[in-house]
Amino acid sequence: MNYESVMKLALERAFYFPSCEIYGDAQAGFWEYGPTGVSVKNKFLELWRRELVRRDRMLEIDGSQIMSKSVFEASGHLGNFADPIIKCKKCGLTFRADKLIAEIANVEIPESADLEDFDKMIQEKNIVCTKCKGEFDVAKKFNMMFRVGIGPEDVEAYLRPETCQSIFVDFPRLFKTMRGKLPLGIAQVGKSFRNEIAPRQSLLRLREFYQAEIEVFCNPGKLNELEKFSEIENTKLRIQISDGIQVMTCKEAVEKGVIPNKFVAYYLGLLTEFYEKTGIDMEKSRFRKLGEKEKAFYADVAFDFEVNTTIGWLELVACNYRSDYDLSSHAKMSKEKFEVMDNDDKVLPHVFEISMGIDRSLYTILEHSLREDKENERMVLSIKPYLAPTHVGVLSLVKKDGLAEKTDEVYRLIRTKFDSFLDHSGAIGRRYRRLDEIGAPFAITVDHQTKEDNTVTIRRRDDMAQDRVNISELETILAKETAYP
RNA sequence: GCAGUCAUAGUAUAGCCUGGUUAGUAUUCGGGGUUUCCAACCCUGUGACGCGGGUUCGAAUCCCGCUGACUGCACCA
Secondary structure: OOHHHHHHHHHHOOOEEEOOOOOOOOOOOOEEEOHHHHHHHHHHHHHHHHHHHHOOOOEEEOOOOEEEHHHHHHHOHHHHOEEEEEEEOOOOOEEEHHHHHHHHOOOOOOOOOOHHHHHHHHHHOOOOOOOOOOOEOOOEEEEOOOEEEEOOOOEEEEEOOOOHHHHHHHHHHHHHHOOOOOOEEEEEEEEEEOOOOOOEOHHHEOOEEEEEEEEEEEOHHHOOOOOOHHHHOOOEEEEEEOOEEEEEEHHHHHHOOOOOOHHHHHHHHHHHHHHHHHOOOHHHEEEEEOOOOOOOOOOOEEEEEEEEEOOEEEEEEEEEEEEOHHHHHHHHHHOOOOOEEEOOEEEOOEEEEEEEEHHHHHHHHHHHHEEEEOOOOEEEEOOOHHHOOOOEEEEEOOOOOOHHHHHHHHHHHHOOOOOEEEEOOOOHHHHHHHHHHOOOOEEEEEOHHHHHHOEEEEEEOOOOOEEEEEHHHHHHHHHHHOOOO
């Protein structure tokens, strides 16, 4: 289904919608999740916990969103997370200073250079606005982090631009108190904040967004010694190589040198198995190795997990081998010791990161699950039952003859065990359609026969077929059908 | 951030050019009825001119600013 239809569904059924929408000064890049969206998000995260955190015995933390200045001095975000920009005095057009200079004067100035260097070069080479020939104002830094002031003294701090910094900062304590052993995964779900220049397309480019990040700390000397690699060695990865996507097992990818080591391949394998279970169409996915220029400033080797949608390839996960970039910078800045013992070796761990964009993942799940059933004139969200915002609708065929009361009874029986929705009003077909649209995989209908033999019908969303079962069996059936895989 | 297009109920739209009755329609939604297993029907009700200025006796309509959405460019660490 396309972006437009997903957007319509999102607005009509309260999956997500613009933040502060009743006010005229609402800013772009901020969206809220409604009840249905939250329900899917929570279930998606439960799946993530099962398939990655628990499976790999990772530790999950929940850190602060506001972090002190030193953290970002050490992480490099204060220096590198900013673009040098110049603005035309006449027409107001803004350019990236380094890019414009490289283009016009053919001189490479690193983007982290002093601002005066850009001004000097612009003077020297007499660079003017490409559009109106106007003069440029002095270069400025546009930092994508949101600055906040703490307390009455307005102490400088920042909203985190990625969740992982708390994981790095917390690593020494966690390793000691949780009896850590390399390789050790530490995970976190939470919000991050980036002052994007042009937020776009609802959940796909936000200023405030959810990440589920995993940082795996490892001994860099043992990247090919990983016993659990055998668990995923036959898992098939889809990897972009030059112009085509090649499908190969994790084992083959390492043997052919497509992936540098077993360690990285293991986590790409886990990630593949996870996304298969979200119901995203994996035939439309790929891992893409990033080139030198595309990589983040902290990354050594980087693979993006991307999925093709109706608005193009979307990056859902960034997998970065960050080496000891973060731990050594924080060690230097804080004087804290980050070396740990790995058997008899004292090592400064390296980090492999799996940084997942939750909002984009949810969008993709919706886009890949939503379909139009023309034959039956309905929109169906064929989402995996364990991710569905509502598991089951509980309906009375008619309100009268005591069926409503009987339906209430059935609802009370299951309401705390499943996400269920009670509905008596209107035609039965309409109620089924409403449930189809929010992806409820099952509908239970109480009819006249129920009063005679205590049976109800269960209707399945995808094929609209119905079975008659005893009320006493409902819990078992639903538990089985909505269970995580 | 730049350029173009646009902004009316939950959703989709008409009206705007040419200012003037109660802002129309479809669907959704609430209540009632009838029928009963796939958006039927009948009655009834709720619900909108993005925000701020200006012009005017009078603004959804004309003008200005802001905000947002879409598309393209740039950006995406």
